[in-house]
Amino acid sequence: MKIFCYASILLSLFMGSCESTHRVSHPPVRRPAAPVSRTGSPSSPALQTETEYQALIKTYKSETAAVLTDILNGGSTDQGKTSVTVENKSRCNMVLTISGNNYFKKVPIGAGKIGAVMVPNNQNYNLSGMVCDAVYQKARFIAGPQRLSVSN
Numbered sequence: 097m098k099i100f101c102y103a104s105i106l107l108s109l110f111m112g113s114c115e116s117t118h119r120v121s122h123p124p125v126r127r128p129a130a131p132v133s134r135t136g137s138p139s140s141p142a143l144q145t146e147t148e149y150q151a152l153i154k155t156y157k158s159e160t161a162a163v164l165t166d167i168l169n170g171g172s173t174d175q176g177k178t179s180v181t182v183e184n185k186s187r188c189n190m191v192l193t194i195s196g197n198n199y200f201k202k203v204p205i206g207a208g209k210i211g212a213v214m215v216p217n218n219q220n221y222n223l224s225g226m227v228c229d230a231v232y233q234k235a236r237f238i239a240g241p242q243r244l245s246v247s248n
Contacts, residue, residue: 142188145226149189152204163212167241178241180223181212185247188228196221196238 166179184190184205192203192211196219205211215221215238224233228248236242 177214180242183245192225
């Protein structure tokens, strides 16, 4: 059962990291500005998250190979790092922020997708993000591979 679980994670990570490298250049599309509240910030936290997700997804470098190696070897490949895998079961894109001692990373995770990252081992981390106008926030001590699931 454990092998089946790891195999499904690996398949999901592999399929999620496959992207088309063919890009078609189109002229920029003008969109109306987002509604702004009296405080000067966009009116919806979900809108802020979606904007951040769209900006981050353009430059984010996936660590799929390192994460897969870590999962398959049970965390024994690089003693200084381990994997954190997060499944986004919601209908909204999210940006997961992982912060710890001298570590900070934002991971874009699409709706229904799995995101993963390698983090330094044996540390306390704060994991946070916005999932469809709901706040996700957890503090965890991470000493080995972690698998989390978030939904709205």
